[in-house]
Amino acid sequence: MKVKNHILGFPRIGLNRELKFAQEKYWNGEITKKDLLFVGKMLRKRHWKQQYKNGIDYISVGDFSWYDQVLNISMMLGNIPKRHTQKNIIDLNTLFLVARGCAPFRKPTFASEMTKWFNTNYHYIVPEFTKNQIFKYSWNQLLDEVDESLSLGYNIKPILLGPLTYLWLGKVKGENFNRITLLKRILPIYQYVLNELKKRNINWVQIDEPILSFDLPEIWKNSFVYAYNELNNYTNIMLTTYFGKVDHNLEIIKKLPIQGIHFDLISGKYNLSNLINFFSKDILFSFGVINGRNIWSSDLFKWFNILKPILKKRYFWIGPSCSFLHIPIDLSEENLLENDIKNWFSFAIQKCKELKLLSDSLNKNNVKKIEKYSKKIISHNISDKVHKIDVENRLKNLKKKDFKRKNIYKIRKKIQKNKFNFPLLPTTTIGSFPQTNKIRKLRLDYKTGKINSKYYNKKISKYIKKVIKIQEKLGVDVLVHGEPERNDMVEYFGENMNGFIFTKNGWVQSYGSRCVKPPIIIGDVYRKKPITIKWSKFSQSLTKKPIKGMLTGPVTILCWSFLREDIKKSIISKQIALALRDEVSDLEKSGIKIIQIDEPALREGLPLRKKNWDKYLSWSVDSFRLMSSGVKDSTQIHTHMCYCEFNDIMKSISDLDADVITIETSRSEMDLLEYFKEFNYPNDIGPGVYDIHSPNIPTIQFIESLIKKAINYISVKKLWINPDCGLKTRTFEESILGIKNMIQATKNFRKIL
Template identity: 60%
Template sequence: MKIVNHILGFPRIGFKRELKFAQEDYWKKKISKSELKKIGFNIRKKNWMIQKKMGLQFLSVGDFSWYDHVLTTSMMLGNIPERFLNNKKIDLDTLFHIARGVSVDRKPTFPSEMTKWFNTNYHYIVPEFSENSSFHFIWKQILDEIDEAKIYNRDIKPIILGPMSYLFLGKSNNEKFDRFDLLPKILPIYKKILQSISKKKISWIQIDEPILALDLSDQLKKKFLYSYQFLKSNLKILLTTYFGSIEHNFDIIDSIPIDGLHIDLIYGNYNLEKIHQKLSSKIVLSLGVINGRNIWKSDLVKYFNLINNFKKYRKKIWIGTSCSLLHVPLDLDQEENLNPIVKNYLSFAVQKCYELFLLSDSLNTNDKSLLESWILPLRSRIYFNKIKNKDIRNKLSNISNKDYQRKSHYDIRYEKQQKKFHLPILPTTTIGSFPQTEELRLLRAKFKKKILHKKLYEEKIFKIIKENIKIQESLDLDVLVHGEPERNDMVEYFAENLDGFVFTDYGWVQSYGSRCVKPPIISHDISYIKSITVSWIKYAQSLTKKPVKGMLTGPVTILLWSFPREDISRKLIAKQIALALREEIFELEKNDINIIQVDEPALREGLPLRNFEKEKYLNWAVNAFKLSVSSVKDTTQIHTHMCYCEFNDIMDAIVNLDADVITIENARSKMEILRFFKNFQYPNSIGPGFYDIHSPNIPTQENFIQLIKKSIKLISSKRLWINPDCGLKTRSWKEVKESLKNLVNATKKVRLLQKY
């Protein structure tokens, strides 16, 4: 039997981020709904044509989403929170209302929560469940897209998120309610969906169950068996897993009535012969051999040898990407300015499809000559002249335990910092960034293209910083920021100012909704070149008597939000970045910047999926943060910021960071996260987000007063900071000014009620 190739999903943003711009134009009422839908169709059409051109045997259908694929699943299942219904028909506006908290008629409603998709930087809208949840197959996007795709290929593989993972990823406000008790309600809807797809003369369906890579209880394993026994139909089911090994859950796999199983050979450790022995020979085994999460070329000869040997044991073999390609940029051929040596090592989504064709064709013809030429650059990569920096390696070898510890305990630091800063009770601040206007983006673009002289560019940036300080002083915030007008992205900006990175022009990856990021590529050892932020922060501080925060992105976040090297460990890369950031922090301190925020929103994201691996990761991740900040004076106040993650998994690690102040996302979780911090007895200061910056809704003064009062019941007012939940770069100045004005005035009113 021939080796079949396929992918688990394709990027949905468009080759020039067409979806992002169309969404934002629609929200601003610049284009109609029909125009938005047409742009979505054109993206899908181009994606399918590319997949066919690259030699894929199946077209992936169902991987396109208007915001995120978990929210698409909620819509498909009719699982729509009651507050978004309003007796109106369910349509695209409903989907955006759930995600953004604002309806087409601008009626504000608090949006559903958002969190990270497993250990990636992709976000999803969290499904909401209750005892009264009902489900209906009312959003039939999947069926429409099957009809569209049939024009381009007869072999179509629809993709849906499986019922077990969908329920796992959601939440209920009632802690006593087990959302898996909803299976008898939700499974008939899934069966109806499968039946509807089967009527389209589709033979295979991909059902994603990524939670199989987690440590599952015996109870959940039984529910897996129950679910798939219920879902057995005419459709052939490819049960898809990724992000890690599922060998620990193989006790149920062979009992589940499926026709194929996909495993991730990039992030999972497998013995294929043992897998073959455990699986029925009737089941197709799909091997994820092309990395869907990184951008380096695949060692196709390695996988040719592995699979060619495995063919002796098993006849039904497919090959595919390790996971969906939504985590990588679209097309390397768009990049005209990349270092050609580095470019020769890379493979984006389009090229990864071609890699699959090359590998399957070579396996089917038993000829690997084309593979040898494809991977030739990988064989010579060790000669890349800048890959190792001896000075950095020597510095790392001289690190001692004292480099990881602050000089004094938090309580001592707290008293010294209070005397230095004289901050009021419930100090107000923001997370760092201010609105990135079209004018500002154009200014940076002109400078990057060398249309604008450096001196004139800096003068204009200083002018914006001055205005930012003026606005904050007029609002009477207590700790100010310079607003980050010089930064395109919180990771890319620092990477551009360190040695060890290369950059793309079109390497965009979706983070959520219309939010896209362009991760830098770590190509060689990382080192500090010159000061990065000092001139901007020093100027801002010269304009005010109030403290201005130095703003840095932490080492773990820079690592995880970049595409890392694969020839050395992530731990070593994180240490290199930490050493570089430590130099920058020294420079800030020398220039009398005494409050420094080092953001680590990605700390939780890097957590391994298996429990036994978590401690090892957290040890080196926490140490990387501490290496960057711990050498400062007691009077230097270190802040860190984290958002959109499950803190209960990493609370010990957060304490071990020993930041003087941590700011978190709390606005969408209705104080749930803050209760957790209280129950855990978090010892240092905390700033829960009181303003959901991902929604255009403007909180009223009364909203803030209620939230602050609730917070004081959970956290001592002496340790409580008042701030938005994240940076304000995505909001308009009108929204920001009004919201911050309400936040500051509400804080002042609550202060009057507090006893010092």
């Protein structure tokens, strides 16, 4: 039999972010639901055709989502929180209401929580579970999309997020109970969907269970056996694992009545001979040999030599390590990249071609084409654009003192208190202010040479003056300049450091309609010149209140970039930290007294298995401290984190030794702070008191309720008041109203205290 190829999912946003723009127009009332649905159908049709045209044997269906794939399953199961169940209807507007807290023709309410999808920069809406919950098959687009693709004549493989992973990713609300007890209630709905697929003569269904990379409790392991016995006899199931090795759960997987299993060979190395001998000969293997999370061309010659001996023993499929959701769509659009650099890369469409090329080579036992193709990677390793001896020597010569502040926090706290004299419950925002269309156009016009620097600087100055004036009028204690000169918190710093390159159209979905364009790290990283000094210094000249210098931390830049693969992550992280240590020093010298180093990706980068945590946390904490520790005791270092489970790593967050940390907590209504009953966080902390990712304006009473909760867990002497995140996605009207209510709620508490 011939080796077949497939993918685990295709990017859904469209080459030119068509989905993003259609969603936002629909939310703003500029287009109808019919118009929005048309865009979705057009994108699906295009993406199926692209897979087919580029040689994919099984076309992926079910990877499309209007927000995220976890929320798709919540809709399928009718798992809609009561506050979002309006008009007794579950439809597309319900989905947007759950995700955003508002939707056309729906009464606004607070959105469900959002957090990171495993160890990626993609986000999902967290399912909410209550005891005695009833599930009912509800709004589900999968079957419609299957019918749609079958009508076009494609050989398809539907995709479903597995029931165990879905339950694991959710959160219990109200009375505490083990959510695994809900498994029996959701399986009949999965059975119904699989039966409908069987009626449509679907041969294979991909069911994703990435939690098999985790260290699972026994009750969850046993539940896998129960669940898949219940799902057997409908259609062939390709159980899909990714983001890590599952060797510690092979005994459980072996017991499952499944017909196929996918292994991610990029995230974890396996002895393939031992692996195939472990399972029944009836099991179909799928090997993830193309990196679905990075954009480098694959060494197909290497994989040919690994897989060819296996083909003599077993028939198998090949695919990517995970869904292509995490990479851009088409490299051919990048006409501004130098050819020698462009040859190093491969986006979703090109990776489909790689799979076709490798499967053909395996089937024909011919290596000529892939041998030539794989020389692309070799050219990177010998390029003069990669290694800089000065950077590598500086890293080698670091001393222990480079990773420590001069004095401990208690001493710094007294010095800073005398210097700043902040009121009780000091207020601040996280950094960015609204990124208006005018500001985006201004930056683009400057970048493309349509306007000169004098005009550009005049407009940026005007924006900053406006932002400073707004904050002073509202009564914010620590101000920000609003970041009008910055496109993205990672891209901006990458553009101003060596070792990075950028794409023109390499967009990747982060959540909902939010897309980012990750930089690519191709070589050793160092700073060209000061990056933020000009506008930080200008902003401070406008006010007597302290302005925060705003920087992105090394681990976040690392996690939110596409990385070179020839050196360890820890080395890249410390290179970035050293480059930005110089920026911290220059900010301090220029008169900036408070410097915020954002590290929202610290938890995201955590390995999936706990046995690997310490090593990662050691070098990631060292990277932050290397960047932040060269300042005086009187300089206050802030950090910010959002949308993740901080409790897992709170000790390491404490080890960062930032004077103040601000974190996201409002979507969970401060539930996160339960942890502080047991853990006495030593430094100052600002739990976010309103959700900036929703256009809903928090009331004074709502913010007061969150401040009251925070005071139950954190000493008022350590407590700061701030939003969850930056305000770049909001309008000025929304931002002003939100901050105004936050300040008033804070003043009310100051009177009481």
